[in-house]
Amino acid sequence: MLRIAVPNKGSLSEPAAAMLREAGYRTRRDSKELVVRDEANGVELFYLRPRDIAVYVGSGTVDCGVTGRDLLLDSGSAATEVMELGFGASTFRYAARPGTASTLEDVAGHRVATSYSGLVEKHLADHGVSAQVVRLDGAVETAITLGVADVIADVVETGATLRGQGLEVFGDPILRSQAVLVRDETSTELAAVEVLRRRLLGVVTAREYVMLDYDCPADLVDRACAVTPGLESPTVSPLQNREWVAVRAMVPRGVTNAVMDELYELGARAILVTDITACRL
Numbered sequence: 301m302l303r304i305a306v307p308n309k310g311s312l313s314e315p316a317a318a319m320l321r322e323a324g325y326r327t328r329r330d331s332k333e334l335v336v337r338d339e340a341n342g343v344e345l346f347y348l349r350p351r352d353i354a355v356y357v358g359s360g361t362v363d364c365g366v367t368g369r370d371l372l373l374d375s376g377s378a379a380t381e382v383m384e385l386g387f388g389a390s391t392f393r394y395a396a397r398p399g400t401a402s403t404l405e406d407v408a409g410h411r412v413a414t415s416y417s418g419l420v421e422k423h424l425a426d427h428g429v430s431a432q433v434v435r436l437d438g439a440v441e442t443a444i445t446l447g448v449a450d451v452i453a454d455v456v457e458t459g460a461t462l463r464g465q466g467l468e469v470f471g472d473p474i475l476r477s478q479a480v481l482v483r484d485e486t487s488t489e490l491a492a493v494e495v496l497r498r499r500l501l502g503v504v505t506a507r508e509y510v511m512l513d514y515d516c517p518a519d520l521v522d523r524a525c526a527v528t529p530g531l532e533s534p535t536v537s538p539l540q541n542r543e544w545v546a547v548r549a550m551v552p553r554g555v556t557n558a559v560m561d562e563l564y565e566l567g568a569r570a571i572l573v574t575d576i577t578a579c580r581l
C-alpha cells in the first residue's frame with residue numbers, strides 16, 4: 301500500500317484534497333479523519349500538518365506527500381521534489397519598514413523574524429550575511445510593530461498582509477514556491493509513486509489545457525498546425541468536402557482566445573473549445 305501524506309490544514313489542504321479527488325482517490329469526508337484507506341487504489345492517505353510532511357517523507361515513515369517547496373527546504377529533510385502541482389503559489393521574501401533596508405546586505409547585524417528559520421539561516425549563510433534569526437510560529441509581520449525584530453522573512457501571496465502592517469519587500473525573492481509532490485528516494489513503493497505522479501500530471505494538464513477543434517482549408521493546414529502544435533502533434537482528419545480538413549489539438553488555456561483569433565484570421569472556421577476532464581500523457 302502506498303502511503304501518501306496530505307496537508308490536514310492551511311492553504312494547501314483544500315486544493316490538495318481536490319486534486320487527489322480529481323485523480324480518482326478517495327479523500328476524507330470529515331476534517332477529524334486523520335487516516336483514509338483507499339483499498340481500490342492501493343493507497344493510504346495520512347492527514348498531517350503541512351510543516352511535518354517533508355519530515356515524515358524524508359524519514360521514510362510515508363512514501364510520498366504533498367507540501368510546499370518552501371516547507372520542504374525549510375525542513376532540511378532528505379525528501380525530494382517530484383513535480384510541481386500548480387497551486388499554493390507564493391514567494392518568500394524579506395520585508396521591513398520603508399527606508400530601513402533595500403538590499404540583503406542591509407540585513408547584517410539586524411534581527412530577522414520568521415517561521416521558516418531553516419530557510420532563512422541557510423539563505424543568509426549562503427550570502428555571507430550575519431544576522432540574528434528570531435523564530436516565530438506565525439503573524440511575523442507584527443514582530444516589527446512589537447519591537448521583536450527589524451526585518452521579517454515570510455510567505456507573500458497577494459502582499460495584502462505586508463501592506464496592512466506598513467511593510468515593504470526588499471531584495472530579490474528568497475524563493476518561489478508552490479505545492480509539490482515529494483517522495484522518499486529509498487521507498488520500496490517507487491513504482492506506485494510513479495502511478496500517482498502520472499495521475500497528478502493528468503489533473504495538472506487537464507487544468508492547464510483545453511481541447512481545440514476547428515475546420516481548416518486543406519492548403520492552410522501546415523500554417524494552422526504551426527499555430528496549434530499540440531503536445532505531440534495535432535490530429536488532422538479528412539472532411540467530406542476534400543478542400544477542408546478537421547484539426548484537433550490541445551492548447552494552453554491562457555492563450556485560447558488569442559489562438560482562436562489567429563486561426564480565424566488564417567481562414568479556419570467552426571472553432572470549438574472544450575474542457576479536458578482528465579488525461580494521461
Ligand SMILES: Nc1ncnc2c1ncn2[C@@H]1O[C@H](COP(=O)(O)OP(=O)(O)OP(=O)(O)O)[C@@H](O)[C@H]1O
Pocket residue numbers: 309310311312350351367368369370371388389390438455456457458477478479
Ligand atoms: N497566503 C498564503 N499564506 C500562507 N501560506 C501560503 C499562502 N499561499 C500559499 N501558501 C503556501 O502554503 C504553505 C503553508 O501552509 P501552512 O498550512 O503551513 O500555512 P498557512 O496556510 O498559513 O496555514 P496556518 O498559518 O493557518 O496554519 C506554504 O507552502 C506556502 O508557500
Ligand SMILES: O=P(O)(O)OC[C@H]1O[C@H](OP(=O)(O)OP(=O)(O)O)[C@H](O)[C@@H]1O
Pocket residue numbers: 437438439440441454455456457458459460461462
Ligand atoms: O501576501 P498575503 O496574501 O497577505 O498572504 C501572506 C500572508 O498569509 C499568511 O499568513 P496567515 O494568515 O496564514 O497567518 P500566519 O502568519 O499566522 O500563518 C502568511 O504567513 C503571510 O502572513
Ligand SMILES: [Mg+2]
Pocket residue numbers: 438
Ligand atoms: Mg499561516
